Amino acid sequence: MNIRRSVAFLFVAVAIVAAAGCTASAATPVKTSAVTLPRSYRFAPVSIEVPAGTTVTWTNADNFTHSVALTGTSDVHVMKPGETASIAFDQPGTYAYICTFHTQNMKGTVTVVP
Numbered sequence: 232m233n234i235r236r237s238v239a240f241l242f243v244a245v246a247i248v249a250a251a252g253c254t255a256s257a258a259t260p261v262k263t264s265a266v267t268l269p270r271s272y273r274f275a276p277v278s279i280e281v282p283a284g285t286t287v288t289w290t291n292a293d294n295f296t297h298s299v300a301l302t303g304t305s306d307v308h309v310m311k312p313g314e315t316a317s318i319a320f321d322q323p324g325t326y327a328y329i330c331t332f333h334t335q336n337m338k339g340t341v342t343v344v345p
């Protein structure tokens with residue numbers, strides 16, 4: 232009985248998380264190669280789309296030091312206030328990235344199309 236109830240609860244919890252994830256990823260990426268870091272602790276736009284071969288530039292317009300690091304890589308681009316960072320995207324795909332200093336609230340996505 233208890234196990235069955237736990238499984239049912241887990242199923243509901245997973246469904247809620249999946250639905251929330253769906254809503255977040257449903258946001259249409261903005262077609263731009265420029266991402267700004269306005270005050271405070273965020274990427275704008277959060278989700279962008281570029282053609283393969285594009286160099287994306289992040290500009291730190293916040294008062295704090297941030298970074299851009301593609302998920303699954305150890306390459307961290309640190310930006311002090313006023314500094315920029317650029318990454319070239321040659322291969323189509325979806326690239327998630329984070330600020331390594333503020334991993335909880337600073338996440339973004341670059342979608343590279345052929």
Ligand SMILES: [Cu+2]
Pocket residue numbers: 272296297298330331332333337
């Ligand atoms: Cu940050």
